[in-house]
Amino acid sequence: MIVRREDGAGGKYMSEFLKKYVFPKISSKAGEIALEDMEDSADFSENFVLTTDSYTVKPPLFRGGSIGSLAVCGTANDLAVVGAKPSYMSLSLIVQEGFEIEKLERIMEDISKAKDEVGVKVITGDTKVVEANIEIFINTTGVGERSEELEENLEAVRSYREYPFRWIRDKGAKEGEAVIVSGNVAEHGLTILLERESLNFEIDVSSDVYPVWKFVRKALKVGGITSMKDPTRGGLANALNEIAEKSGVGILVEEEKIPIREDVKFVCETLGIDPLSMANEGKVVMTVVKDLADEVLQVLKKFDENAEIIGYTTKEFSEVVMKTRIGTMKVVPPPVMDPVPRVC
Amino acid sequence: MIVRREDGAGGKYMSEFLKKYVFPKISSKAGEIALEDMEDSADFSENFVLTTDSYTVKPPLFRGGSIGSLAVCGTANDLAVVGAKPSYMSLSLIVQEGFEIEKLERIMEDISKAKDEVGVKVITGDTKVVEANIEIFINTTGVGERSEELEENLEAVRSYREYPFRWIRDKGAKEGEAVIVSGNVAEHGLTILLERESLNFEIDVSSDVYPVWKFVRKALKVGGITSMKDPTRGGLANALNEIAEKSGVGILVEEEKIPIREDVKFVCETLGIDPLSMANEGKVVMTVVKDLADEVLQVLKKFDENAEIIGYTTKEFSEVVMKTRIGTMKVVPPPVMDPVPRVC
Known part of the structure; x- marks a missing residue:
């Protein structure tokens, strides 16, 4: 038995690997x-x-x-x-x-x-x-x-509902909350892939690497954030699935709301890669108490106009489901691994 | 210009490398x-x-x-x-x-x-x-x-002299203090070298890897420790030179007091390697206020009978000097690098 590439690639296989060989020890x-x-x-x-x-x-x-x-x-x-x-x-x-x-x-x-x-x-x-x-x-x-901004956020959340955690947790989401992405996705992963493979696409894309604390702290000051992740290995698909699974909620997102550049989407799809599983290094995805979601969005838009409410948490199902541009519904499964090796 | 092996091997070259390329940034x-x-x-x-x-x-x-x-x-x-x-x-x-x-x-x-x-x-x-x-x-x-043991140690030191630091510092030694090594040196480095090179020496040696806190805390409770290092890359020679240089004192050690197994010393010397520059992973070297040195040594000896007072700090010179078994004096220079690559 040997260690496989997928054992360290984010996603489902890595999770299984850790549960088998690392956590028990x-x-x-x-x-x-x-x-x-x-x-x-x-x-x-x-x-x-x-x-x-x-x-x-x-x-x-x-x-x-x-x-x-x-x-x-x-x-x-x-x-x-x-x-x-x-x-x-x-x-x-x-x-x-x-x-x-x-x-x-x-x-x-x-x-x-x-x-x-x-x-x-x-x-x-x-x-x-x-x-x-x-x-x-x-x-x-x-x-x-521990930051003042965190305290303000937790206070705001608790004015709407119970929140039994001292930090923002993956398992903090409840049904009926907005799901926000802070900007365009898939650009870091695509940049690395194109550089490494010397693929000749005429696309002007670069890594989105950025310190999110600069805008996260402003969003926390508005408050209402109940869960938050940076969608790195396994991309947005992985981050949404982790929040859904750990929080015990479903997530319904609308494809047309997910911020992604058309040319980035096109190149990913031409290469047969789901852009939602591509790594980002300067974005966050968060769930926010519904009443505060618009205000949080406006703060995020000041930093990146592409920030968007992409959907809502729900109790109607337990998966991450996407309403496609043509109106059909499809499950967004947790990626088995990041499509690009050594992406970070 | 490229990165050289010696730039990451402990010792003088690494120090120069860090001062040139890392610290300024x-x-x-x-x-x-x-x-x-x-x-x-x-x-x-x-x-x-x-x-x-x-x-x-x-x-x-x-x-x-x-x-x-x-x-x-x-x-x-x-x-x-x-x-x-x-x-x-x-x-x-x-x-x-x-x-x-x-x-x-x-x-x-x-x-x-x-x-x-x-x-x-x-x-x-x-x-x-x-x-x-x-x-x-x-x-x-x-x-x-911060530990209770540390507080007790600092209190004991300060009952003898000023100690303007809140932690045990490399630069904490002053003249007239005892230099103690907690056990036999050179065994980790030699073990790695022999395994890697498949050298055929009939010697039963293994790594000394061990968590020193188990005995260091007892020594701290006695008190009087003014500087302390674990002699890893570059070995005892490097650790002693760091203390001497940073504290601005000389160190005089006696070769015959330095705890080292005869067979380990023999194999090192046969291979042309100074055993004092070989890495250890479960030892400490410390300077101790003279009046408390014997008591600290006794505590260390309970864990390892080879612990020894190997010399004293002095203002008579600024180097690390060793009195050899035949009575001559020689400078122990800071190793330019650890003799064994990838030793830790």
Whole structure:
């Protein structure tokens, strides 16, 4: 028996792999969020959360960013979606012997810019050089702090209904809430795929890598957010399915509401890939108490006019269902894996 | 210009590499310990410290342990040597496609055992599968908490002299203090070297990988520890030089006091390698206020009878100097790099 590519590709296979080989050995929790909850961050010592990601994206430099910007934003985003302010970060570089210094300098420059944009402090690090053909891998681990914005959000939610969690949880959604996406999807995944495969499409697309805390904090101040995820590996389809499954609700989305560029959609479909399963690195999907949804949307639109309410949670079914442009209904299953290997 | 093996091998070259390409871009600190101080952990939010390490040891399974036990103990040890209780940890696996599940299971088993022995909680994680020829890399990032033992230690130190730091710092030593090593050195590095090179020496040696908090906390309770490091990459020679340079003191050690097995020393020297630059994964070296040194040593000896006072700090010179078995004096320079690549 060997480890398969799909065991680490987000989605259903990875989840099965972790449940079989990882969680039984090391399951533990320090607060309300356990390792095996598979949320974006886990809380400790009342007011902090911890999250980790190893970035192995290939190529390490791509249109719109690099493994450097990805490593800072990706980890900061995992803190932001539980409602935590990204405060501190560790940075661990694993570099292949022979990697060009010029590339490393560009990556470090991106790390520097991204950390300043997020407002996170890189306080500790590690460097290894190996002979394996990796180019560069980066691990960032982030510490987030309980924020005023989170408290305001929870207060707003609780003025409408019970919310028994101290952080924004994947399982926090209830029926009758709006589902909002903060901007166009599928652009990071498509960028990486096109760069790697040297596919010749005449399309001007680049990674959407961006620190979501910059707009998430404004949305939290309006309040009403009951669950939130950044749709990375496995894309929007994976994020929606995780919220639906963990919250025990169905989700009905309208295809024509899902923000995606026509040309991005066209290229994905030409390549036989569902754009909803393509990774994003600067977007969030959230469920919001109905009465506050429009106000949250307006705040998000100030940052990205493509933000949209794409549907609602429901108790009528338990899957993620999409009403297509031609009016038919189809189930959006959880992706078995991300369609692009080494996308982040 | 390319990244060289020595840029990530501990020691002088790595330090130069970091000062040139990494620190200028991302230098920051959240408490008293800055990234560029290159200490084992950095403090944040008053009562916590953070540390990170990516483990790339080859082979991933070796006599006495595996990359799994190394990943938990190594990171916990970096927390322990600043005086923090290892409390929480993240675990990020990067696994090569095709890696044997049986090996992965042994590694997970080691992680499980080590985390229980340390008493640390693994609360968040990440998994990636890549096609690069790495076998397995593991990043662990640890959060340590201010401990009662640390407070007791600082109180004891301050009853003898000023100590202007809130954590145990590399720069904390002053002249006239005892230098203690907690047990035999060079065994981890030699084990990895022998396994990898399939060298045929008739020697029964295995990695010393062990969570040092188990005995460090007892030593802290006695008190008087003014600086402490776990001598990993670059070994005892590197750890002593770091303390000497950062504290601005010289260190005089006696060769015959340095605990090392005769056969380990013999094999190292036969291979042309200085055993003092070989990595250890379950030892500490510390400076201790003179009056408390014997008591600290006795506590350490309960855990490992080979613990020894190997010398003293001095203002007579600024290097690390060793009095050899034949009575001559020689400088122990900071290793330019660890003699064994991918040792941890």
